[in-house]
Structures are given as C-alpha cells and as structure tokens.
Amino acid sequence: MNNSHTTAPSPRTRIRRIPELASYDRSALYQIIDESYVCHIAFHDGENSHCIPTACWRDEDFLYIHGSNGGRLTKMLLGRRQVSIAITHVDGLVLAKSAFSHTMNYRSAVIYGAFELIEGREQKLAAMDVFMDKIAAGRKQEARPGNDKELAATSVLRISLVEAASKISNTLPVDKEEDLDLPVWAGVLPLRVVHGEPIHANSEGLTTPDYVKNWAQ
Numbered sequence: 348m349n350n351s352h353t354t355a356p357s358p359r360t361r362i363r364r365i366p367e368l369a370s371y372d373r374s375a376l377y378q379i380i381d382e383s384y385v386c387h388i389a390f391h392d393g394e395n396s397h398c399i400p401t402a403c404w405r406d407e408d409f410l411y412i413h414g415s416n417g418g419r420l421t422k423m424l425l426g427r428r429q430v431s432i433a434i435t436h437v438d439g440l441v442l443a444k445s446a447f448s449h450t451m452n453y454r455s456a457v458i459y460g461a462f463e464l465i466e467g468r469e470q471k472l473a474a475m476d477v478f479m480d481k482i483a484a485g486r487k488q489e490a491r492p493g494n495d496k497e498l499a500a501t502s503v504l505r506i507s508l509v510e511a512a513s514k515i516s517n518t519l520p521v522d523k524e525e526d527l528d529l530p531v532w533a534g535v536l537p538l539r540v541v542h543g544e545p546i547h548a549n550s551e552g553l554t555t556p557d558y559v560k561n562w563a564q
C-alpha cells in the first residue's frame with residue numbers, strides 16, 4: 348500500500364487526498380506510461396475545457412504524441428498552452444462488505460506542463476520510430492516509412508515528465524470493524540488487458556512476423 352514517495356515536484360502535483368498512495372518515483376511513472384497506449388489531455392481553449400484521448404509513447408523523460416497539423420488538439424498544444432494529462436490503469440474492483448467501502452485498485456499518473464514541437468525531419472522520424480517500436484519491435488524495418496508529404500502533415504509533440512505524480516492503489520477491501528461479520532462476500536475482482544488473437548488482413552502468402560505470432564501468448 349505504501350508507495351515509494353519523495354517530494355512532489357511542484358505544489359500542483361502534491362497528492363493531498365490519501366497521500367500514502369502517492370509516488371513521485373520516476374520508475375513507477377515510466378511503467379504507467381509505457382504500459383499505456385493512450386493518455387487524456389485536458390486543456391482550456393479560452394472558452395471551454397476539453398479532455399481529449401490520444402495515443403502516446405515515452406522516450407527518456409518525455410511523453411510524446413502526434414497529430415494532424417489541422418487538428419484542434421495539435422493547434423492548441425502548439426501554442427505552448429498549459430495542459431494536464433492523465434493516464435490510468437484499472438487493476439481491480441475491490442468489493443467490500445459495505446457499499447461505501449467499495450473501491451478500485453489502480454495505477455494512475457497526472458502530468459502538467461506545456462508541449463513543445465519536435466522540429467526537423469530526422470528528429471521527427473526518430474520520435475516516430477520509438478512509437479513504432481512500442482507498437483511492435485521490428486515493425487519500423489518492415490512498414491513503408493512515412494514520406495515527406497505525410498511527415499509534413501503531421502506534428503510530433505513532446506512534454507517533459509518533470510512535473511508529474513503517480514497514485515497507486517493496491518489493496519484488499521477495508522471494512523469497518525462492525526461490518527466484518529456481515530455474511531457478504533468481500534474481495535478483489537482483478538482486471539487486466541488481454542492480448543487477443545491477431546486478425547489477418549491482406550497478408551495471404553506472407554510470412555507472419557514473430558511479434559504477430561507471439562502476440563496472444
């Protein structure tokens with residue numbers, strides 16, 4: 348239950364609610380990001396607040412995203428707008444004997460800051476290669492590389508992971524003393540992401556790569 352936690356990197360990342368679940372540890376943060384394909388980016392456009400899901404990946408101490416130059420999200424983020432990003436894994440449903448003591452086991456991260464644009468063809472391609480490696484190691488050597496037109500139409504952005512906090516809950520149900528003898532099942536229903544069997548498309552006669560063969564194992 349007690350996570351390794353040192354000091355929050357800033358006042359807005361200090362976890363006040365149940366601080367014993369806080370972690371400001373880099374390796375915990377990296378693990379949460381690396382296990383996720385998606386982050387949710389919250390920002391204010393001057394009129395409304397938005398929270399937009401998008402694909403993400405990490406390289407060293409930065410979280411990366413990419414998007415069409417014409418998209419609102421990209422345009423907003425190019426303006427160095429302050430954002431808050433959330434990444435969440437639900438690891439289990441915690442069923443207590445009393446309704447109000449039910450909870451969830453989770454690992455989540457919240458990141459603050461502003462995105463910066465990756466400039467230069469080589470830098471952009473290098474960042475996208477890391478994304479391809481996340482999808483499937485070795486895939487970048489097989490797929491047709493992005494051409495100049497595709498590359499020019501896409502923005503790749505990154506945000507520093509310096510201002511981030513993780514919150515990790517991994518508990519059995521905690522019931523009040525007076526509820527412990529209630530004849531109600533209590534425990535945890537674990538949840539996890541499962542790799543399904545690959546679905547082949549336009550691949551007749553082609554060798555199936557190992558990362559596809561081994562996907563569901």
Ligand SMILES: Cc1cc2nc3c(=O)[nH]c(=O)nc-3n(C[C@H](O)[C@H](O)[C@H](O)COP(=O)(O)OP(=O)(O)OC[C@H]3O[C@@H](n4cnc5c(N)ncnc54)[C@H](O)[C@@H]3O)c2cc1C
Pocket residue numbers: 359360361362363364365435436437451452453454455456457512513514
């Ligand atoms: C799957 C899941 C289910 C949850 N269900 C509930 C629920 O039903 N009710 C409920 O009240 N809360 C729930 N939480 C916890 C919730 O995310 C917040 O931590 C909590 O509501 C306190 O929010 P706050 O803004 O008051 O926290 P504060 O501690 O005041 O937040 C201060 C700072 O701590 C950081 N922080 C806060 N929460 C998180 C987090 N989860 N992960 C990483 N950094 C964080 C942020 O930087 C934030 O600005 C759930 C979390 C997860 C991941």
